Amino acid sequence: ALARQLSAEDTAAPPAAPASPPRRRRDEFIASTGVAGAAADKLRSLAPDHQARLVRRLEISVAAGASAVDLEVVIMRADDQQYAATASELAALDPSLRPVADRLALTSAAVWSLSTLDSLQQEDLAYRFAEPGLLDDIVDLDDFIARAFAREKTCDILLRESMSFMExxxxxxxxxxxxxxxxxxxxxxxxxxxxxxxxxxxxxxxxxxxxxxxxxxxxxxxxxxxxxxxxxxxxxxxxxxxxxxxxxx
Incomplete structure (x- = not known):
């Protein structure tokens, strides 16, 4: 009987390893937002680093009121330039804009575009983007920035000149x-x-x-x-x- 017990213990499956932090954060995000189908599958299939960076970006969208459908659209069209920028990518920005871009989880593509502005323009954006509530209604900051760079008066659009400035x-x-x-x-x-x-x-x-x-x-x-x-x-x-x-x- 003892031999049978030892044999059973030897062949029992080991306990499941705890989920890694990026995986756990991803699963919690999917469960809390209702993202499903192909978008959820794509998010699960990404490398852990890419998962973490994309979830960071998506969490900003959730805070701006994005629905599950909005999030699924962002996930399905996201490539490796549309995840939250890395520290080395943020280093290309003016020091004044760098922490603001990091807090907003701006994407690699958005950060590269902003880095083409001169230092004074980046300083203006750093102050403006830091204003509480200014960007709260924009569910896709990457799209907002890309559209601004595709039009004339890019800085005026980015600064949201039509909205009042906060003291x-x-x-x-x-x-x-x-x-x-x-x-x-x-x-x-x-x-x-x-x-x-x-x-x-x-x-x-x-x-x-x-x-x-x-x-x-x-x-x-x-x-x-x-x-x-x-x-x-x-x-x-x-x-x-x-x-x-x-x-x-």
């Missing part, structure tokens, strides 16, 4: 928050006039969100009631210019 102080204040604001909240903040945006930036720096369950609702409610901007005193007025002494006779 630099408010951009920095939002990026400095320990919480994330909802898209609808950011959209309303962008619509504020410039002086109000600057005052709001100063007010946000005074807030402690640890006991606030819904930071976005809290901010919008505070703006509506006037209590949020009331937290900061108006900046001191500039002293009047000194009178010019009359010329000596």
């Amino acid at each position: 630099p102080d408010l951009v920095n204040a939002i990026h400095g928050l320990a919480v994330d604001l909802s898209r609808s909240c950011v959209k309303e903040l962008r619509a504020l006039d410039e002086p109000t945006q600057r005052d709001l930036a100063r007010a946000l720096a005074t807030l402690d969100f640890r006991d606030i369950r819904d930071p976005s609702a809290y901010i919008l409610r505070g703006l509506e009631r006037g209590s949020l901007l009331g937290r900061v005193a108006a900046p001191p007025a500039r002293p009047p210019p000194s009178p010019v002494a009359p010329p000596r006779s």
Whole structure:
């Protein structure tokens, strides 16, 4: 009996190895988004590095509201230039644009196109692309950038000149928050006039969100009631210019 037991243990299949991080992330992505059919098969068939880079890009699309059908289209037409760019590819960009492009998981093709712009143009894009909410409605940034380079006034299109600009102080204040604001909240903040945006930036720096369950609702409610901007005193007025002494006779 003991011999039979040992024999059975010797021939038993070893426990399955745990899935690798890229594979696990891929499977979780497929399960959570509903991607199916040929697109799911293609994603599973890619090399682990390519899987990870494509999933990074797709996660940005999901955050922008892409549906399963949108994602499947992106997957089916993606080649090795349409995965999130590698560190060596990002190195071709101006240092100001590099971290922004990485955070947005811009593709190899998009990064190469952006690298052809001069440094000042890339700096402008770095600031603009970092604005909260600016690109939230674009489900395929690679396509957006490719279309911009296929038309005249490429930089104007990339900068989304038709959309209002957010005050630099408010951009920095939002990026400095320990919480994330909802898209609808950011959209309303962008619509504020410039002086109000600057005052709001100063007010946000005074807030402690640890006991606030819904930071976005809290901010919008505070703006509506006037209590949020009331937290900061108006900046001191500039002293009047000194009178010019009359010329000596």
